[in-house]
Amino acid sequence: MELSAKYNPKDIEDKWYAHWEEKKYFHSEPDDREKFSIVIPPPNVTGILHMGHMLNNTIQDVLTRKARLEGKNACWVPGTDHASIATEAKVVRWLREQGIKKSDITREEFLNYAWKWTDKYGGIILEQLKKLGASCDWQRTAFTMDATRYPMVIKAFVDLHKKGKLYRDYRMVNWDVEAKTVLSNEEVIHGEENAQLYYINYKLVGAKQKGIVIATQRPETIFADVAVAVNPNDDRFKKLIGRKVLIPLINRAIPIIADTYVDIDFGTGALKITPAHDVNDYEIGKKFNLPIIDILNDDGTLNHECNFAPLIGKERFAARKEMKKLLTEAGTLIKIQDYKTNIGRSERTNSVVEPKLSLQWYVDMQQLAAPALEAVETDAIAFYPRNYKNIYRHWMSNIRDWCISRQLWWGHRVPAWYFGEEIFVAETPEDALAQAKQKFGKHLTIQDLHQDEDVLDTWFSSWLWPMSVFEPKVDTCLPADIIRNPKSDIDYYYPTDVLVTGPDIIFLWVARMAMAGFEWKHERPFKEVYFTGLVRDKMRRKMSKSLGNSPDALKLIEDFGADGVRFGMLSCSPAGGDLLFDEKLCEQGRNFCNKLWNALRLIKGWETADIPQPEMNALAYRWLDEKSSVVLEKLEEDFKQFRLSEVLMDLYKFIWDDYCSWYLEMIKPAYGAPIDKKTLQDTEQIMQRFMVMLHPFMPFITEELWNKLGGVEATGKDCCVASFPKSKNPIANNQQTTAYVQQVEQLKDIITQIRDVRNQKGIKMKEALAIKVADTENARQLLSIAGGKELVMKLANLSNLDFAEEEVKNSTAFISGTDKFFVILTEVIDAVAERENILKELTYQRGFLKSVEIKLSNDRFVSNAPAQVLDNERKKRDDAQSRIAILEESLASLN
């Protein structure tokens, strides 16, 4: 077999992905096996793959592939979200580029365009996931607005309405002037921004000059003022309460009122009250029964209500700028002060959110929240990392009702029909009509009813995701009916095993899925939630388009291979911690692939011969095999805790160091010499095993090597569906390694120390060395392990290794454990340097001994510490004493 010196991922990745798909390894149907189900957090239908997706989906793939290798019926459901506001914004922009204004076309025409757009760009992201190796069940690909999901969403709405958990109300909302829709609280991002505080004088009615100065950040809203409020305890203004002031420019008179809400120390202590454009002012307005003057249009321009012609039709920020000039000219602007304040912006359009009074649909969250909160509190839904419980608890116990209507066209249209003041909520127009007829008589036709123009919040469909993706039949998908359909997929796959998502959507999505799950399935939607960290660049900045610091995901795969990129994403993303992405990590992954590839090349290059297995090879194999069980034990433990980067790093170190650097060097035959069949076979098998262990993380190269190593011939299966190895020797409590492994580790230590001596003395590896070891029982036992002595001689290149009766002249010594080794030197040693080294070591050992002795001479320690700890301390003392004795001997022999 000819193999190139470098691993080339491009040669094999597409081939294996196609092979897996053809074999339908990723497709799942209910059967007798234990299931493992996971649903993808659906990316926006028109989105493209970014680093966050890469991390998130790599993690899901690792978990899915691991479950599949464990023999579970693994089902990872992919899909996309219609992303109402984001997609609509994109479509509007796209139409504008073609000279089409949304306002000029009908709803139907717009939706046609939107579907066209979705068909064209939708699902690109799913194709990109395939490049990454994602083992999704593509036959189950779902879309939040497809024919199966649509009726479920509508039924959920109708069901909530029936139960009285849904209502319509007129209240202050967050208004996105760009998208011209309401937003839920969770879709508003607050951040500190630089702003200016305008100090404006309102003249007192009946006074010539005197007035009251208010401070506002939004001077353009003074036209909507209906009062000025002061604190009743503020001595400066007590006399003025009840009098009236004039709004500058329009000279409308408004009263001065008193309320303790006003902070005496902020600004001037006087607050303008603008009920239509501020949440607090609205409350005060209600309390004092003040009128409401709304001066803003839906698009953020000033309307006729402002009663000031020069600004009508002007956009709010343009108006603000002009106000500066106008107020200055009117001599009523006292000063402008810079200050920092919290500004809310729309998550999707980034425009400053406007408080606005509006009639919208709300979900009453109080009852829905209760079981969802309890599930997390009791770990029925377990969060990783755990501390997200706190954040979740806080939000859930202070939950506010959810505004679910949106003034958009792209989405699920609100299933409510109006006849005059009357509302009929129904799954279909026919149903609504039937209800209307019952109330108002048979003469009504569908034309008499008018359907609500609004659509539902995207999250109102995604909160059903873990249920809706497992419901295959449209006509049986009434949420309540799901329970009555025992043959349905949902009984097999629901609840899902784990949800992998970012903490940024814990309220938008995770909490709401939990609520929906209990509301309609009376069961949690997932058993565990693993929150990934945020992907940042190496300078800790968030990845963003505007910063241009987000690498092109596909380019990375191109450069480093999918396995290399997966390694890079995972190797440095501790559970829940942020991932500081650096291309170097992918490079490390690529290098690891190359290492694996070359291990294969080495093995494949060996000729076999009918010779008995050398003892040394048997030793090497037993050591590696036992150690691999230790690695497996830890790996399983770490998997349970989602410590995936830990697992990957342990495998990396084990395969690179123990397998490649040590084991392969141990068994490697001399140049041109053959290897025995047993060793070769063992080596191929154990490497096959390692490929399975590594497969969840690096699926492509492991599949390739598994095949080349004969894994298919041995098991009849591809690596993708092989059996995950199990630890053979469960390690006893507190016992990190077996005694055998420990002994081999000491042999390795001896080899390393000899190599160190070579380095220090400048003795080349080619030059064979003679070693003597002080004759102790321990040394005899160590070197009597079958193959042990040969191993040291081979890897350290020794000409001789035997026991010394006394101090060896002209040698340099080292200590391994408590055994003393003499490296015999041909050149005369530098006694001064040697002496210095020994003294340095002696100082360390004596200091160490002293610290142990202090402990042991403390009566309270001896009487209180557990026996095991005490024994250990005594052994530490004895070992240190042995080493000190050895060092002193060496010192004496130098004199």
Place this chain on the structure above:
RNA sequence: GGGCGGUUAGCUCAGCUGGUUUAGAGCAUUUGCCUUACAAGCAAGGGGUCAUAGGUUCGAACCCUAUACUGCCCACCA
């Protein structure tokens, strides 16, 4: 303003119930090597007062208190 985390090597992080040598890993770094699998490599090394100050304990990176710095979540301060 309220709440929750974090601070361990140059960088990123482990360290899980306080006791396995005087704290580990990867990367980076230093030295020597183009040694017939791999220079995308091999061998060996250096590097830390565990943020600071107290306390509890026979024993503290780990528990407690305070301080400093830092991150995140929530909240209507004009």
